[in-house]
Amino acid sequence: MNTSVTVLGLGLMGSALAEALLGDGRTVTVWNRSHAKADPLVAKGAVKAETAAEAISASPLVIVCLSVYTDAEGILGDAAGRTIVQLTNGTPRQARALADRVTGQGGRYVDGGIMAVPPMIGRPEALILYSGDEGAFEEHSETLAVLGRPQFLGGDPGLAPLFDLALLDAMYGMIAGFQHAVALVRSEKVPATTFEPMVTAWLTAMMALFPEQARAVEAGDFATRVSSVATSQVAFPGLIETSRDQGVDPGHLPALRDLFDRAVAEGHGDDGLARLITLLERPAR
Numbered sequence: 001m002n003t004s005v006t007v008l009g010l011g012l013m014g015s016a017l018a019e020a021l022l023g024d025g026r027t028v029t030v031w032n033r034s035h036a037k038a039d040p041l042v043a044k045g046a047v048k049a050e051t052a053a054e055a056i057s058a059s060p061l062v063i064v065c066l067s068v069y070t071d072a073e074g075i076l077g078d079a080a081g082r083t084i085v086q087l088t089n090g091t092p093r094q095a096r097a098l099a100d101r102v103t104g105q106g107g108r109y110v111d112g113g114i115m116a117v118p119p120m121i122g123r124p125e126a127l128i129l130y131s132g133d134e135g136a137f138e139e140h141s142e143t144l145a146v147l148g149r150p151q152f153l154g155g156d157p158g159l160a161p162l163f164d165l166a167l168l169d170a171m172y173g174m175i176a177g178f179q180h181a182v183a184l185v186r187s188e189k190v191p192a193t194t195f196e197p198m199v200t201a202w203l204t205a206m207m208a209l210f211p212e213q214a215r216a217v218e219a220g221d222f223a224t225r226v227s228s229v230a231t232s233q234v235a236f237p238g239l240i241e242t243s244r245d246q247g248v249d250p251g252h253l254p255a256l257r258d259l260f261d262r263a264v265a266e267g268h269g270d271d272g273l274a275r276l277i278t279l280l281e282r283p284a285r
């Protein structure tokens with residue numbers, strides 16, 4: 001087995017990836033736009049390449065981790081005979097376009113999404129999503145497992161960024177709700193630290209509704225014995241009015257109110273909340 005790996009991009013994440021590979025005894029060639037960032041890794045045994053092209057030619061497996069996708073597109077030269085594992089965050093469309101370019105040059109392409117922060121890299125709790133060339137993924141799976149817990153999602157290179165973005169979507173929605181709720185109680189001088197355990201317990205309990213919502217939307221069965229769309233809809237005028245009364249920006253609440261209003265107007269008031277997923281799949285004009 002060839003254990004040589006190249007890492008392009010030595011920011012916080014790229015350096016953590018390279019360090020994990022060095023810790024596993026791999027031969028690691030590194031390149032970074034600002035050359036000095038390679039020095040701590042060279043001190044740990046990495047080989048420093050002067051150019052991205054030199055780094056790409058050094059190893060059969062090339063891991064890319066830059067700030068944004070267009071940076072990665074800019075530095076990737078000839079990928080013939082190489083497996084490119086692109087871990088820079090991007091969109092499904094960007095991943096599919098880069099996959100076409102790499103395969104057109106005679107390379108193999110796997111896209112990935114890192115669901116972890118740099119200190120977690122190298123540990124099983126670091127979930128890393130992959131999709132694209134399955135043969136290339138399998139061939140390098142032992143090396144990729146050094147970085148974290150790999151999960152392969154399928155042959156479409158757009159799947160890994162899609163899942164990555166969907167998980168971020170869920171996270172930011174939850175954080176937005178938490179932060180808005182904190183602003184509401186702070187408007188009456190209640191410390192966030194007093195309120196936080198209550199909201200954390202509440203959100204944890206509410207997450208128990210997710211499996212039933214997932215089942216309902218897949219089955220197209222929206223009958224509910226828990227909470228209807230109409231019951232939730234009536235909460236929104238009070239939520240928005242109270243935000244304004246307390247001097248708090250209503251934030252995401254008007255958009256949610258509009259979605260509930262649309263569901264009721266379309267005759268779905270008696271359905272369970274999973275019905276809203278189907279409205280989101282059919283954006284309002």
Ligand SMILES: NC(=O)c1ccc[n+]([C@@H]2O[C@H](COP(=O)([O-])OP(=O)(O)OC[C@H]3O[C@@H](n4cnc5c(N)ncnc54)[C@H](OP(=O)(O)O)[C@@H]3O)[C@@H](O)[C@H]2O)c1
Pocket residue numbers: 009010011012013014015032033034037065066067068071074075087088089090114115116117118
């Ligand atoms: N950090 C995290 O917690 C985390 C978690 C999950 C995913 N990610 C993803 O991992 C990727 C890297 O994040 P990071 O935290 O390592 O970012 P970072 O610390 O800001 O590092 C950015 C890297 O991109 C390079 N770069 C920027 N513009 C470039 C260009 N035009 N040409 C060549 N290189 C360029 C930088 O080179 P210079 O050193 O020369 O500026 C540096 O190596 C991002 O897509 C991020 O979304 C990060």
